[in-house]
Amino acid sequence: MAISKKEVEHVALLARLALSEEEKEKFTKQLSQVLDHAEKIKKLDTSNVFPTSHVIPLRNVFREDKAKPSFSEEKALSNAPEKENQAFKVPKIV
Numbered sequence: 001m002a003i004s005k006k007e008v009e010h011v012a013l014l015a016r017l018a019l020s021e022e023e024k025e026k027f028t029k030q031l032s033q034v035l036d037h038a039e040k041i042k043k044l045d046t047s048n049v050f051p052t053s054h055v056i057p058l059r060n061v062f063r064e065d066k067a068k069p070s071f072s073e074e075k076a077l078s079n080a081p082e083k084e085n086q087a088f089k090v091p092k093i094v
Contacts, residue, residue: 001032001035001036001038001039002032002035003028003031003032003035004028005024005025005028008024008027008028008031009024012024012027073086
């Protein structure tokens, strides 16, 4: 399926791209090749291929949530440049 130079110009206009004549010719050829390849893929028999969102199976891996001893407030705040009311003091950002 060939794409015309006019269609490339239209897409470039929608994308707010300023293309030179050389780029328009180049993209016309490249986009036509992409569409030709898509046509070839369309012709493949995919009746026995299950739809997937990823080519490899993915699953979430969660670790067990276990309570562990933590730093004391004193140790956690020991290197803080500034602290206030047992908390880190940071500059106000609005």
